[in-house]
Amino acid sequence: xxxxxxxxxxxxxxxxxxxxxxxxxxxxxxxxxxxxxxxxxxxxxxxxxxxxxxxxxxxxxxxxxxxxxxxxxxxxxxxxxxxxxxxxxxxxxxxxxxxxxxxxxxxxxxxxxxxxxxxxxxxxxxxxxxxxxxxxxxxxxxxxxx
Numbered sequence: 001x002x003x004x005x006x007x008x009x010x011x012x013x014x015x016x017x018x019x020x021x022x023x024x025x026x027x028x029x030x031x032x033x034x035x036x037x038x039x040x041x042x043x044x045x046x047x048x049x050x051x052x053x054x055x056x057x058x059x060x061x062x063x064x065x066x067x068x069x070x071x072x073x074x075x076x077x078x079x080x081x082x083x084x085x086x087x088x089x090x091x092x093x094x095x096x097x098x099x100x101x102x103x104x105x106x107x108x109x110x111x112x113x114x115x116x117x118x119x120x121x122x123x124x125x126x127x128x129x130x131x132x133x134x135x136x137x138x139x140x141x142x143x144x145x146x
Contacts, residue, residue, distance in 0.1 A: 022116065026108045030101065035060060037105070039068050040094065043078065044102045048091045050083060077101060 004010050020034060027037050038058040055065040072078040077098035083089040117125055
């Protein structure tokens with residue numbers, strides 16, 4: 001069996017923690033969790049999106065999304081509206097308050113990305129992101145037993 005230093009899942013978790021340690025203070029300053037910010041980021045890119053697709057894009061489980069959406073709606077950051085073709089389903093969008101919060105936080109997030117690029121290198125970071133997308137594609141289409 002591989003040692004921990006050669007474990008892909010462990011290496012990815014370590015890298016994620018190092019990256020998130022840069023973002024967490026900024027999110028705390030704005031009273032947001034990582035998961036809430038992911039939802040807001042997805043909604044900033046998709047003006048209206050159904051809950052299932054939102055969960056997939058934000059990499060969140062359904063029960064977590066329900067709790068997060070409830071909090072964000074109570075905070076006035078999102079709006080829910082019924083899907084015209086199926087009134088049982090909801091479309092989620094940022095409210096004006098949610099868009100304003102995103103616009104307030106986005107420059108701070110970009111500053112963190114700039115620092116990451118300085119520390120790791122712009123090309124290397126772009127290459128790493130591309131390789132991670134390729135890894136995701138290669139593994140998502142594969143048989144888990146293989």
